[in-house]
Structure formats: structure tokens, C-alpha cells
Amino acid sequence: MNKFLPAGLALAACPGLALAAEPAIDAGNTAWMLVSTILVLMMTIPGVAFFYAGMVRKKNVLGTMMQSFTICALVAVTWVVAGYSLAFGNGNQYIGDLTKFMLNGINWNGPFILGAGMGGDSEVPTTIPETVFMMFQMTFAIITASLITGAVADRMKFSAMVLFVVPWSLLVYSPVAHAVWHPAGVIWAWGALDFAGGTVVHINAGIAGLVAAYVLGKRVGYGHDNMSPHNLGLAMLGACLLWVGWFGFNAGSALAADARAGMAMAVTMIAAAAGTLAWLLAESVVKGKPSALGAISGAVAGLVAITPASGWVFPGPALVIGLAAGIICFWSSTSLKKALGYDDSLDAWGVHGVGGVVGAMLTGVFAVGTLYVTDGDAAKAMTYSGWLAGNAEMLLIQAKSILAVAVYSAVATFILLKIVDVMVGLRVSEDEEREGLDVTQHGERLG
């Protein structure tokens, strides 16, 4: 998701040029966006599902997968009913509206204009039907919610998760998506750069996860019992699905099958690879053995960090971003976590939150506006550029956007968790936790 004018349409929007080119649905762009949507959905089911389930103990494997799978269904319905409208309806600076409640009036057979009705410059035309845009965005809403579950693995009641995710998606995800990705949004207005969801998805989910980890408390036996992963083979499978699916996540955020998508794909690959190698190196130096869990964690860290930057950076900076994320997230998932004592079980904060912050700030360093604004408007291009391209102010804007999303997510998540705690209780009992989520929450056994 970005806020640019596709090159051809930039011409059509210029006053005085009598081009009769009415934007239309472009088959190539729409085909790519349909595929991107599928790739991003695959990132949650079964990407995140396997990634997380492989890391928990055997007694919680099914329960962990159930969280992602159920969230897919829950958020899909929530999104269609009101989530999409609250995110991408015009509304005000902070939230959309209910004009598209139940997708009412959705432009299913014409090219979607983001912010239609706001007037000229603010509107962002696309060449894809609104149904496709809505679906693509839905998969982002889904994965954001499912990432949070990593922080509270092994101990959250299924009913509590269900009751928490629905309002979280409506009242935390949608407003943040609106603020960053809608032309009426406050963070959009600041000029912050988040191409595919560094803040909207990863920092948002990471902070929510961290808060949840603190509110729910540590797992029974944490620091004492053996909680080693039951099946890292599953986790690796999940990580591979995430890596491949991420091309839909980042390159698809170009909303078109074009040059931007091509560069986004390239830098995504580079950052993933760099992150993998950096974490493996850090591990070898610090702990002596490069591990499978380390390799996949590094890859995901690199992918998270490149997410906000993917529409605006060249390959060289992408390499730096990946390396930085690999090393910094290694530190935050091991040393920082141990030092601060929270049980962010699967490192929702350690990898997604921290990776998102690293990526957002490095976007402010490396962004190059001309990779983006291709109509020759130098002034406009500068507003999409970062420090090294001559716009040091971007560092401040990025920092501001990170803080705003972090604070809002933290506070709103905390309040929602406390409400759900009063309603049904957030955590399973100690006995249930010892027996496992599979049998106590779902009446099933892995075998």
C-alpha cells in the first residue's frame, strides 16, 4: 500500500493536458493483486500457523494452529462487516467510517479510487477493482492479529482470544491502517513512509504482543521447565511459506504489476537473505552453533524490517537493512528478553516489533523518492526521500509515527485485554496449562 500516482495516471491528473484517459481496470495489475492476496493469505494459513506451532510444546501444537486458523475466519468476517470500512472509508484523521458497512457500495466493477470524494489531489486512483483491494487489505488485517498470539503462546484461553481479536481488529488495526494508509489519515499527513506495513502490521502486533505478554504473565515453569520446540521442522516449513508469501506482502503493496513491484520483490529477497546470514553469524559467535531456529528467525527479521522500506530503497540499503535486523533482533530475542524478564514466548515483540522499528527508522535513512515518484516532480520526490537522499526530517517523521502507533496500540490493547479478562478470564488455569491447550481448549490430541 502506498500513496503514489501510477505514472500514467499522473499525466492524466495534470490540469491542461486534455488526455481523455479514464482510469480503467487493468488486467495485468488485477491479476497480480489477486495472486498477491493469495500469497499473503498463505502467510497466515498455514505460514504463521506452522511457524508458531512448530515452536511450542507438543501439547499445544493444535491449539496454536487453531489460533491462526480461527483468526483467519474471525477477522475475515469482521473485516467485511465493518473493519474495511473503518480502515478505508474516508472518515476523519483517526478512523474511517461505516459507509462501507458490509461492503455496501463497494466498486466491484470499476477501478478503485482510494479516498474517492476527498477531491483531486488527495485521491489515489488504482487500476484494480475495490473487491481486490479490500481482499488484499483483509489478508493484512488477518496476519496482524495472528502475529500477536505468538507472545502469549501456551497459556491464553481460546474464548478470550476470540473475544479479544474482534474488537482489536476493529478498534486498533483499522484505525492504525487508516491513519497510515488512507489519504485522510493523520500519519499519512505527517508524510511517514510505510510501504507494506512496518508500523501498521509489525510494530502494531509486536507492541500488542508485548503488552499481552506482560498482562497474561509468564508461562508456568518459565525459566525452569523444558519448553523446547516440539517440531522445528514445522517451524521451518512455516518460515519458508512466510518468505515466499512475503513477495505478495511487499511487491503486492505496489497495487500494480510494475517497476515498483519488481524492485520491492528484489529488495525483499535481499533483506531476507541478509537477515538469515546475520542471525546465523551472530549465533555462531555468541553461542557457538548456527541453528535452524536461528536461520528462520533471521529471515523473518529481515523480512519484517524491509517491509516498510520495500517501495523506496535500492538493493544495497536492503542488504544493510537485512543485516541490521538480523543482528538487532537476535539481541532483542535473546539478551533483551532475558534481561527484562518478560515471556514473549515466540518473540512477537522481539522479532516483529523490534524488526518493525529497525525497518521504519532505516526507511527514514535510505528512502529514495525517485524510486517512487516517477513523473519528474523533484519536490514531490523529496517528500518520499530519507536522510541520505537529502531529507533528514524523515527520521523525525518516522520516529513520530513509530511512537504514535506504539502508544495507541499499547494503551488500546491493554484496555481490551482487561475487559476480556473481566468477561471470561484471559489465562487458562495452571492445571489446564500443564495438561495443554489441545486437550483442555479443544478436546483433541496430536497423537
Next chain:
Amino acid sequence: MKLVMAVIKPFKLDEVRDALTPLGVQGLTVTEVKGFGRQKGQTEIYRGAEYQVSFLPKLKIEVAVPSELVDAVVEAIAAAAKTGKIGDGKIFVLDVERALRIRTGETDGSAL
């Protein structure tokens, strides 16, 4: 009748089985177990969380034999399962009070 119970290294199973067949042993039971003795475990590290795993995978073999055969069986297992390195395992000999073949109802000696 005696029950010979041996805890051995997992990869030694085939060798042990091959050593017992010529002695007339017609069946045995194998269980996957974990254990420790003097052999040290491994350190496993998962994203910074370190675990000292002292229990190592082993196999437990149980074979019921006529008393006359016990010495030969124990020797055969010991020779086949030995590597000379720590963790080779142990063999125990227990008394069997009664035995019964379920299919035919044969008892004691004829059940082995």
C-alpha cells in the same frame, strides 16, 4: 525362565537381534526409552533459552528365555551392543514366575 532386560544404544538394535537369532531366540520386545548414566547429555539452545538435556534416547530390549540359555544370551547381547565408549548400557536378568502364549494357551517353557 528368566527375563533378560537390556538398555542399549539405539543403533545397536540390528546387531543385537542378529546375534540372538542363532541362539534360538524367537522373539523380543523393544521399547524406546530415555535414560542417563555416566554419559553426559547435550546442551540445546533455542533463541537464547538453554536446556541441559541429560536424558538420552536409548532402546530397552526384553527377551524371555529358558534358564539354560541365559548366560549365552547375556554374552551375545553384551558383545553385540558394546562400542567401548560411555553410554553402552546395562543388562539385567529377572526371574519369570509364569508365561503363557495367548493364541494357543501353552504355558511356561512351551510359551517362550
